[in-house]
Amino acid sequence: xxxxxxxxxxxxxxxxxxxxxxxxxxxxxxxxxxxxxxxxxxxxxxxxxxxxxxxxxxxxxxxxxxxxxxxxxxxxxxxxxxxxxxxxxxxxxxxxxxxxxxxxxxxxxxxxxxxxxxxxxxxxxxxxxxxxxxxxxxxxxxxxxxxxxxxxxxxxxxxxxxxxxxxxxxxxxxxxxxxxxxxxxxxxxxxxxxxxxxxxxxxxxxxxxxxxxxxxxxxxxxxxxxxxxxxxxxxxxxxxxxxxxxxxxxxxxxxxxxxxxxxxxxxxxxxxxxxxxxxxxxxxxxxxxxxxxxx
Ligand SMILES: CC(C)(COP(=O)(O)OP(=O)(O)OC[C@H]1O[C@@H](n2cnc3c(N)ncnc32)[C@H](O)[C@@H]1OP(=O)(O)O)[C@@H](O)C(=O)NCCC(=O)NCCS
Numbered sequence: 664x665x666x667x668x669x670x671x672x673x674x675x676x677x678x679x680x681x682x683x684x685x686x687x688x689x690x691x692x693x694x695x696x697x698x699x700x701x702x703x704x705x706x707x708x709x710x711x712x713x714x715x716x717x718x719x720x721x722x723x724x725x726x727x728x729x730x731x732x733x734x735x736x737x738x739x740x741x742x743x744x745x746x747x748x749x750x751x752x753x754x755x756x757x758x759x760x761x762x763x764x765x766x767x768x769x770x771x772x773x774x775x776x777x778x779x780x781x782x783x784x785x786x787x788x789x790x791x792x793x794x795x796x797x798x799x800x801x802x803x804x805x806x807x808x809x810x811x812x813x814x815x816x817x818x819x820x821x822x823x824x825x826x827x828x829x830x831x832x833x834x835x836x837x838x839x840x841x842x843x844x845x846x847x848x849x850x851x852x853x854x855x856x857x858x859x860x861x862x863x864x865x866x867x868x869x870x871x872x873x874x875x876x877x878x879x880x881x882x883x884x885x886x887x888x889x890x891x892x893x894x895x896x897x898x899x900x901x902x903x904x905x906x907x908x909x910x911x912x913x914x915x916x917x918x919x920x921x922x923x924x925x926x927x928x929x930x931x932x933x934x935x936x937x938x939x940x941x942x943x944x945x946x947x948x949x950x951x952x953x954x955x956x957x958x
Contacts, residue, residue, distance in 0.1 A: 670723045671721070671752065672719050672720070672721050672732075672750070672752055672753045673721075673722070674718070674719055674760075675718050675719070676717050676718050677713065678710075678713075678718050682718075682720070683710065683711075683713075685728045686710060686718070686720075686728065686731050686745075687710070687711075688728075689701075689729075689730075689745055690702060690707070690731070690745055694870070697746065699878075700869070701745050701746055701747075702733070702743055702744075702745055702747075706733050706735065706743055708839065708840075709733060709735060710733065715735075715736060716734060716735050716736070717733070717734035718732075718733060719731065719732040719733070719734065719756070721750070730744065730750060731744070731745040732744035732745065732750075732757075734757065734761070734764075737765065739761060739762070739764050739765055739945070740761050740765070741764070741765045741766075741767070741943075742757060742764050742766045742767065743766070743767040743769075746769075747767065747768060747770055747771060747941070748768070749766060749773075749774050754946065758946060758948040762947070762948050763945065763947045763948070764946045765779055765943050766943070766945075766946055767941060767942075767943055768942050768943075768944055769939070770940075770941070774944060776946045776947070777944065777945040778943070778944055778945075779943045779945050780827075780920060780921075780942065780943040781921040781922075781943075782918050782919065782921070782940070782941040782943075783919050783920075783927070783939075783940055784916060784918055784937070784938055784940070784941065785916070785917050785918075785919060785930050785931075785935035785936060785937050785938065786914055786915065786917075786936060786938045787914070787933070787934045787935045787936065788913060789904055789913055789914065789915055790905075790908055791901055791904040791905075791915070791933060793901050793933065795894065795898035796898070797854075798854075798856075798895075800856055800857075801854050801855060801857075801861050802854070802855050802856075803852055803853075803854050803855075803902060804853060804855060805848040805849050805852060805853075806848050806851035806852070806853050806863075806865075808841055808848070811853060811860070812834055812837060812838070813834070814859065814860050815837070815853065815860055815863065816832055816833075816834060816837060817859070817860075818853075818861075818885065818887060819832055819863065820832060821887065821888060822863075822885035822887060822888065829883065845867055845868060845869075845870075847868070847910070849906060849910075850867065850868065850879075850906045850907065850910065851863075851864075851865045851866070852864045852865075852866075852902050854895065854899065859887065860887070861886070861887050861890050862884075862885065862886040862887065862890065862895045862898075862899045863884065863899065864881065864883075864884045864885075864899035864900060864903035864906075865881075865882045865883045865884075865903075866879055866880060866882055866903045866906050866907050867879065867882040868880075868910050868911075868912055869916075876913055876914045877911055877912050877913045877914065878912065878914045878915075878916050879907035879910065879912035879914070879916070880916050880917060880918075881900060881903050881904070881916070884896065884900055884926075885899075886899070896925075896926075896929050897929060897932075897933070900930070901933070903915075916938075917930065917935065
């Protein structure tokens, strides 16, 4: 960019190692400012592991990185910008390229467009002192990467069969998460009845340096469809929060789809309050004069 030129968004793909470091640095600075994750954890993995994506960078006239957004493949492609906002210039550039987009907007007023999904971010202070009962014929234990990968995938994919992101995980996707620096088997609990995993609660301690409180996440909780409605979901969440507490976490956080009535009831009954709402909005390029009408 010539000195003095206005900042503008540019497609930078693939990112070099140095550019990747710049983006990570921008994410870290944004996280310190916001006190929360600057981009969805799955997209961060796309960045770190160089999975297929478009990387859009906003640089000032001195060449410093001022903004970043990722577009992942999909029909339509999915966008998330560092910090969770929508920059009008980026929106224009992306719509000119893709025609239609799904855009995650976090903690901001969403732009005009059809809301495709609404995620509630719910939170509560720990400890969570609720008495629960466990079945006598199953054992609660930490996930064991040597023997649980296939069994847990079977469990997870049945439990989340209707979920857009979590219902069809493959072994490589699970193994990638198991290799993340934040992974800790002590925070990944399974209820094992000897033949199958009956229920599971996976927790994740957030980077405690970026947040004013010590935040941990109920990352995924699930009960085998044949064993629902018997108190296992409640018991697993309580066990998950105990695991977080043991790691020094004082605030438990989770994401739940607004249309997941059962999970929302469960979390509300345990005192998890809505602290933020994220929306996935569909944006479309407006027809230009002379464009043929869409059919
Ligand atoms: C959400 C889930 C874990 C709940 O597990 P569960 O074992 O069926 O839940 P529990 O029996 O412990 O019930 C706990 C509370 O959930 C709510 N709940 C359970 N079944 C319900 C139903 N059919 N309708 C409305 N609320 C319901 C109630 O508040 C219930 O408390 P109560 O028994 O005092 O009324 C389970 O449905 C599941 O695995 N769903 C798919 C995966 C998923 O969506 N996970 C959450 C992602 S954020």
